[in-house]
Amino acid sequence: MYRYLLHRILQIAITMFLLIAMVFILFRVMPGDPASMVLDPKMPPEAKALMKKQLGLDEPIYSQFIIYMKNLLHGDLGRSFYYGRPVYDVIMERLPNTILLFTSATIISWGLGYALGKRIAWRRGTRFEHALTFMGLLFYSVFLPWFGLIMIWIFSYRLGLFPLGGMITPELWTAGGAGIIALVLDVLHHLALPLFVLTLLSFAGAMLLMRSSMLETLREDYILTARAKGLSEKVVRDKHAARNALLPMVTALALSLSFSMSGGVLTETVFSWPGLGKEIVSATLNYDYPLAQAAFIFLAAIVLMANLVADIIYAYLDPRIRY
Amino acid sequence: MKSLVFILLIALSFSPVYAQEKVYLRIGGQDEPKTLNIFKAGDKWSIEVIGWFFESLYTREPLTHKVIPWVAEDYPEFSDNVATIKIRKGITWNDGTPLTAHDVKFTADVILDFQIPRFYSDWEFVEKVEAVDDYTVKFYLKEGCTPLFLEGTLLSPIVQRNEWLPVVEEAKKKENPLKSLLEHQVERPRSAGPFVFSEWVKGSYVKIDARKDYWAKGKLIQGREIGPFYDGILFKIYGTTDAAVLALKKGEIDYISWTIDPGFVAELSKEESVTVTKSPGNGFYYLAFNVRKKPFSDLAFRQAVAYLVDKEFIVSRILQNYGEPAYTIVPPGNSFWHNNQTPRLGAGLSKEERIAKARDVLKSAGYSWDSAGNLLYPDGSRVEPFDILTPPADYDPLRAMSGMLIQEWLREIGVQATAKPTSFATIVQKVNTEQDFDAYILGWILGVDPDYMRVFFHTNQTMPEGYNPMGYSNPTYDALVDASARECDVEKRKELIFKAQEMIMQELPYVPLYFRDEIEAYNSATFTGWFEDLGGIGGSIIYLKPLSSEKPEKKGICGPIILLLTATLPLLLRRR
Numbered sequence: 001m002y003r004y005l006l007h008r009i010l011q012i013a014i015t016m017f018l019l020i021a022m023v024f025i026l027f028r029v030m031p032g033d034p035a036s037m038v039l040d041p042k043m044p045p046e047a048k049a050l051m052k053k054q055l056g057l058d059e060p061i062y063s064q065f066i067i068y069m070k071n072l073l074h075g076d077l078g079r080s081f082y083y084g085r086p087v088y089d090v091i092m093e094r095l096p097n098t099i100l101l102f103t104s105a106t107i108i109s110w111g112l113g114y115a116l117g118k119r120i121a122w123r124r125g126t127r128f129e130h131a132l133t134f135m136g137l138l139f140y141s142v143f144l145p146w147f148g149l150i151m152i153w154i155f156s157y158r159l160g161l162f163p164l165g166g167m168i169t170p171e172l173w174t175a176g177g178a179g180i181i182a183l184v185l186d187v188l189h190h191l192a193l194p195l196f197v198l199t200l201l202s203f204a205g206a207m208l209l210m211r212s213s214m215l216e217t218l219r220e221d222y223i224l225t226a227r228a229k230g231l232s233e234k235v236v237r238d239k240h241a242a243r244n245a246l247l248p249m250v251t252a253l254a255l256s257l258s259f260s261m262s263g264g265v266l267t268e269t270v271f272s273w274p275g276l277g278k279e280i281v282s283a284t285l286n287y288d289y290p291l292a293q294a295a296f297i298f299l300a301a302i303v304l305m306a307n308l309v310a311d312i313i314y315a316y317l318d319p320r321i322r323y
Numbered sequence: 324m325k326s327l328v329f330i331l332l333i334a335l336s337f338s339p340v341y342a343q344e345k346v347y348l349r350i351g352g353q354d355e356p357k358t359l360n361i362f363k364a365g366d367k368w369s370i371e372v373i374g375w376f377f378e379s380l381y382t383r384e385p386l387t388h389k390v391i392p393w394v395a396e397d398y399p400e401f402s403d404n405v406a407t408i409k410i411r412k413g414i415t416w417n418d419g420t421p422l423t424a425h426d427v428k429f430t431a432d433v434i435l436d437f438q439i440p441r442f443y444s445d446w447e448f449v450e451k452v453e454a455v456d457d458y459t460v461k462f463y464l465k466e467g468c469t470p471l472f473l474e475g476t477l478l479s480p481i482v483q484r485n486e487w488l489p490v491v492e493e494a495k496k497k498e499n500p501l502k503s504l505l506e507h508q509v510e511r512p513r514s515a516g517p518f519v520f521s522e523w524v525k526g527s528y529v530k531i532d533a534r535k536d537y538w539a540k541g542k543l544i545q546g547r548e549i550g551p552f553y554d555g556i557l558f559k560i561y562g563t564t565d566a567a568v569l570a571l572k573k574g575e576i577d578y579i580s581w582t583i584d585p586g587f588v589a590e591l592s593k594e595e596s597v598t599v600t601k602s603p604g605n606g607f608y609y610l611a612f613n614v615r616k617k618p619f620s621d622l623a624f625r626q627a628v629a630y631l632v633d634k635e636f637i638v639s640r641i642l643q644n645y646g647e648p649a650y651t652i653v654p655p656g657n658s659f660w661h662n663n664q665t666p667r668l669g670a671g672l673s674k675e676e677r678i679a680k681a682r683d684v685l686k687s688a689g690y691s692w693d694s695a696g697n698l699l700y701p702d703g704s705r706v707e708p709f710d711i712l713t714p715p716a717d718y719d720p721l722r723a724m725s726g727m728l729i730q731e732w733l734r735e736i737g738v739q740a741t742a743k744p745t746s747f748a749t750i751v752q753k754v755n756t757e758q759d760f761d762a763y764i765l766g767w768i769l770g771v772d773p774d775y776m777r778v779f780f781h782t783n784q785t786m787p788e789g790y791n792p793m794g795y796s797n798p799t800y801d802a803l804v805d806a807s808a809r810e811c812d813v814e815k816r817k818e819l820i821f822k823a824q825e826m827i828m829q830e831l832p833y834v835p836l837y838f839r840d841e842i843e844a845y846n847s848a849t850f851t852g853w854f855e856d857l858g859g860i861g862g863s864i865i866y867l868k869p870l871s872s873e874k875p876e877k878k879g880i881c882g883p884i885i886l887l888l889t890a891t892l893p894l895l896l897r898r899r
Contacts, residue, residue, distance in 0.1 A: 031749040051440055054502040084363050084506040093525050149565055157569045164575065165566045170528035170557055171347075174521075272562035274526025287748075 001315075008311070012304045016297075020072070023296045024065055027289050055081065068293075078290035082283070087294040091276065095261065097167060098275040101191060102260040102267075105198035110253050112199065113206020118242045120207070121214035133211075136204030148197055148270035155193060162193040165272030194271040198264075209252055213245040220244070247318060254310035258303040262295075345554040346869045347530075348850060351567040351576040352558055355529060359509040359520070361480055362439050371580060371861075372529050372558060376514035377480030378422065380408060381473065384544060385854070385862045388659065388771045390473055391544075394422065394481065399462070399473070406462040406472070407455075414538045416483050417519045424454035429484040431462075433491055437501045445475030468811040474772040483513045517551050517865060529558040547852070552868045571597055571844055578845040580861060585643045585842060596848040602841045602855040603656025607649050608722060608766040609833040610711070610729065611754075615794040616761065618706050623688030625831040627681040630669040631732040638837050641724050645842060649835035651824040653773055656838075656857040660773040662821040665828040678735050685736070698737040708739035709761035712753065715744040722764050725836055729764075754792045764836070771857070776823045777804035780832055795832035 052058045056067065071078060077087040116136075120129040156162045163169065167190050172178050178186075217223065218241055226240045263277030276295065283292040315321050356369035361377060364370055382393040392398060394414060399406035414422040431452035434442045448471070450463040464472065490507050497503040511520050517540070518531040533551040542549045559576060561567035567579045568587050572594050582604075583591075591597050610632065612619035619625060634648030647655060651665045669677050689701030698706040713726030726742030733740040740762075745753075753760045769775055778784055782801050784791035800823065807819035827833065841859045850867040853860050 031746065031752045050438060051501065054499040079506055083357050084360065085358075085508060097526060149563075152566065152569070157573065164570050164573070165561060166527060166559070168524065168527050170524070170530070170559055173524060173527075174530050174557070269562040270566075272560055272566055274560070278562075 005312075008308055012308065015304060016301065019300050020069070020293075020297055021065070023293050024068065025061075027284075027287075027293060028061055028064075030287070072297075077294040080283070080288050080291040082286050082288045082291065087291050090279065090291060091295060091298060094263075094274060094276040094279050097273065098261060098263040098277070100187075101194055101273055101275065102198070102263050103257060104191075105195050105202065106253075106256050106260040108195070108199045109203040110206045110249070110256070112203040113208075114210050114242075114246075114249060116203070117207040117210025118214050118237060118245065121211045121218065121245075122237050122241075124215065132207070133204075136207050139200050140202070140204035142201060144197070144201060144264075145266050145270050147201065148194070148267065151193060151197055152270070163190050165270075166190060167274060194267060194273060197271075198267060205256075206249065206252065210245065210249055213248050214241055217241045217245045247314065250313055250317060251310050254306040254313075255303070258299075258306035261302055262299050347555050347557045348553055348578070348864065348867060349557045349559060349576045351561050351570055351579045353561065353567075353581055355526065355558070355560055356523075359512050359523075360505065360507055361482060361509075361512065362433070362437075362441065363505040365441055372531065373512055373520075374480075375516045375518040375531060375556075376512050376520065377482065378414065378515045379478050379480055380410075380427065381477045383478070383771060385547075385856050386545065388657070388857065390478070393539075395477070399477070401468060404450075404464045404467060406464065408460050408462070408477075410458045410460065411538070412458060414515060415536065417514045417534060418485075420483075420485065421457075422481065422483075422515045423457045424460045425457070426481050426484050427460045428452050428454040429487065430479070430482050433482070433487065433504075434479070437494075437504055439501075439504075442479050445471060445479060448472070449476060467809070469809060470811055470813075470816055471772070471774060471808065473811075474774075481515065483515070486513045517549075518556060521555065527560065531556050531558075547866045550865050550867065553850075556864070568844070571846060574846060574848075576846070577849045578860075578864075579843065581843075582859070583842045583844060585645050587844075588842060591844050596846055597844055598847040598853070599842065599844045600853070600855050600860050601645065602843065602859045603654060603857055604646075604839045604841045605654055605656060605771070605858040606766055606768040607652050607654060607835055607838050608725075608764065609649070609652065609835045610725075610762060610764050611793050611833050612762050612831075613758070613760050613793060614832055615758075618700070619762065621688065622830065623684050623690070625834070626668065627684045627736065628729075628733065629831055629834050630672075630677050630681040630684065631736065632729055632834055632836070633669070633674065633677060633732070634836055635670070637725050637728065641721050641728075642837060642839065645840040647838045647840075649837050651828060652767075652779070652833065652835050653776070653820070653824060654769070654838045654857070657769075657771060657773070660817065660820055662824040664821075665825050668828075677732075681736050692737050696737045697739070706738055708741065710741050710743045712745045712750045712760060712763040713742050714747050714750065714765070718747055719766075721839075722766070726764050755789075756787055758787055758792050758794070760792075773820045774808060776820055776827075777808055780804070780823075780827060791832075793832045795830070797826075797830065800826055800830070 049058070056064060059067070068078070077091075079085060080087050080090055083090055116132055120132050123129055152162075152164060156164045167187060168183075169186050169190075172186055173183065223236060223241055226236045231240075261276070262280065263273075263275035265277040265281045267273065268275040268278045280292060280295045282288075283295065350371075352368055352371065354366075354368045356364070356372045357366050358364050358369055359373055361373055364373055378394050380393060380395040381390050383389065384391050394410055396409040396411050399408045410422075410424055410427070412421070416422060431446070431449065433439065434446050435449065435451070448465050448469055450465045453461045453463070455461055462472070462476070491504065494500045494504040494507070514520065514534065517534060517537045519534050521530040521532045523529045532555040533553060537551070539549050540551070559570075561570060564579075564581075564583060564587065567576070567581075568583070568591060570576045571579055572591070574596065583599075588599055591599050610628070612625060612628075614620050614625075634650075638644060638646050638648050648670070650667045650670070651662055653661045655661045655663065669680060672680065685698065690706075691699045691701075691703075693699055693705070700706060711726050711729060714722050716723040723742075723744050726744070730740050730742040750763055750765065754763055754765075767775070767779075778790045780791055780793075780795050780797075780800060781804060782791070782796040782798070783789075785794050785796060803819060803826065804823050807816055807823065810816040810819060828835075843859050845853055845860065847853075848870060850869055852867045853863045854866075856862045
């Protein structure tokens with residue numbers, strides 16, 4: 001086990017290095033120039049050169065890379081060209097918002113997918129299965145910005161049930177007199193609609209994965225045995241079949257949880273949600289290398305770690321797996 | 324589970340209906356400030372907030388855009404290369420200290436020492452600034468008078484010496500002083516202006532409060548009384564125009580501070596409390612040629628293109644009449660500097676007449692056509708196909724469509740042009756950096772001062788990264804615009820700028836296409852005093868007066884209930 005762990009960590013380190021190098025190069029071969037975004041075009045050439053020098057943009061690419069790696073190993077992600085603030089601060093400001101919306105949506109979709117998936121597999125061929133599969137796939141293929149806007153129009157504008165967007169009501173927060181419960185409820189109120197939309201649009205993935213995994217387990221002999229023992233349907237379904245069908249779902253959860261940290265630029269835009277996704281896209285468009293690079297590297301690190309964790313959990317879930 | 328729902332419902336029913344006695348102007352924006360550091364702030368969203376904290380020696384009057392004394396008592400007094408300016412007494416920072424000549428001198432020193440990118444181009448010609456006493460400053464200019472001094476330098480914001488001195492001293496000790504200064508994080512900027520920073524919840528809103536002791540409150544400019552007459556401004560963030568438009572209709576905001584697409588106009592006009600405005604934009608869109616290359620180096624060819632391009636058609640069909648055809652590059656909204664007597668090639672002609680005119684011009688310059696209809700140079704060789712770079716449709720559908728039309732019109736005279744939608748960054752790279760292009764369509768957002776007439780077409784801007792990637796070079800023009808940059812008599816300068824506009828329309832390094840209107844919308848039931856100006860109605864904010872205090876609407880509690888139901892769905896399912 002420890003040898004395996006060591007092996008994997010080494011693997012992750014190599015992958016990370018290659019990834020950092022690739023991200024670094026990709027940003028630099030992008031057409032355009034970060035200086036054009038930071039610098040006023042009206043600036044006299046000497047002042048421009050001075051600024052470029054101070055941003056380190058006049059160095060050749062390989063030495064920029066070495067400096068970058070050195071800082072990275074010291075835990076310094078650099079400062080955003082655009083904000084002038086440490087990149088770490090910018091990411092950390094947005095990350096909790098992203099986790100609140102996207103990670104919750106992922107967990108709820110996963111839970112919903114698990115619960116529905118095992119049921120439709122159990123009742124294979126019934127109308128219940130067809131209806132749920134159809135509905136799931138229908139929402140799965142809907143274009144989010146369009147659907148989101150329609151939902152905002154119906155539920156927020158016409159019915160007035162939810163806010164039009166954002167995470168909090170400024171008027172409530174600035175008044176100062178609102179209690180903590182009111183503030184928490186305010187955030188939940190803002191969270192409800194985007195969370196609902198995201199869940200509706202993504203639960204089908206987990207549901208179908210669970211369904212096919214469950215169908216496979218249902219063919220196993222031990223299911224027949226369990227039934228022959230006279231166990232109740234529910235026990236056979238939940239304790240014998242679903243438990244064994246869970247394995248691929250764990251990998252799926254680990255991966256989608258880690259990817260959920262990247263947020264989603266479309267969702268964030270439509271619901272005016274101050275998350276990380278929009279930040280990454282605008283950093284890329286503004287040639288804010290330090291911020292965009294750090295965001296990608298950060299996400300990659302989380303995905304790799306999540307994979308590792310999933311592998312370890314495997315061993316616990318399925319005692320037959322030994323490394 | 325049931326009891327949990329019950330408890331939450333009770334809690335919800337106690338959630339306070341927020342009473343808001345204070346009156347805030349609520350502005351919907353697309354993003355939040357990037358920084359509160361005035362030396363760094365270059366983006367619209369930062370300036371929209373911190374712009375309120377800084378006063379300048381002079382300011383522009385709305386509508387006429389005339390420069391008038393502000394913190395300065397009067398216009399500068401010149402003797403040789405020295406301008407003396409007296410400063411008003413009684414202007415205070417929000418910490419109670421007075422704004423003095425020392426703040427002005429300090430600001431000037433920082434801009435000159437650090438060559439602050441945002442301001443330095445307006446300060447290059449300033450030698451030094453001296454505080455004679457607490458309320459008198461002297462500006463020493465390198466050469467004689469320049470209009471940019473009054474129209475640029477003296478409009479720069481003044482920072483507080485007390486606030487910035489420690490930061491500047493610290494930055495000077497660093498390896499990269501400028502970088503260090505720009506990266507300084509300002510938490511609560513000092514203000515000498517009408518509003519003072521109050522709070523900023525990142526990602527959600529910024530609040531600034533009105534200063535009760537604002538020095539200029541109650542003064543009149545053109546008969547308008549300066550405020551603020553309300554308690555502050557709340558900047559809210561909306562990710563899409565759709566959401567902001569809904570918020571405006573619902574009365575959640577008073578003004579959307581960005582240009583709205585014409586598509587929203589019909590919907591907004593239906594709303595009684597919403598007023599849609601159409602202000603002249605301060606910018607222009609144009610087709611430009613690489614005049615270093617054939618056939619663009621030939622004036623006759625450029626004239627033929629100018630005849631062919633039907634600007635009226637573009638404005639009516641593509642801009643849906645929210646704009647004007649351009650026959651110069653100074654927008655008509657900038658009325659003092661706009662010359663409406665420039666040559667208008669092809670104006671009012673039908674498509675057939677345009678084609679005939681273009682063919683005539685080319686024929687008399689010696690061009691001919693082969694049997695397949697391809698255009699031939701006077702020496703008989705064929706005019707090679709070329710590309711017109713345009714931004715892609717998702718970046719700007721108007722320019723992409725205009726490019727397509729121009730491609731088709733050029734093909735009518737046997738020129739195989741292809742409109743090529745290309746990412747903005749790539750166009751800039753090819754045009755400005757590599758100067759490897761045939762023709763492109765882009766736009767400029769302008770300032771009020773027409774000094775851009777000099778920069779865009781001057782020979783000294785033809786180097787890579789310069790303003791004149793077209794490579795247009797004409798000594799007569801250079802002399803004309805150089806003179807305009809030294810002329811301090813406004814009327815004389817106006818003559819020179821008018822002449823320059825005429826020359827550009829004769830020589831056609833650019834074929835200007837159109838000026839766009841800025842469509843904006845505000846809530847007419849909450850504040851009064853909005854007026855349209857060059858670039859939009861944002862200039863009216865300081866003059867606004869609240870109409871009546873709004874009744875806060877009751878918060879719906881159905882939302883959280885639906886949320887709870889969604890969250891408990893898996894649990895409910897399990898029960899079955």
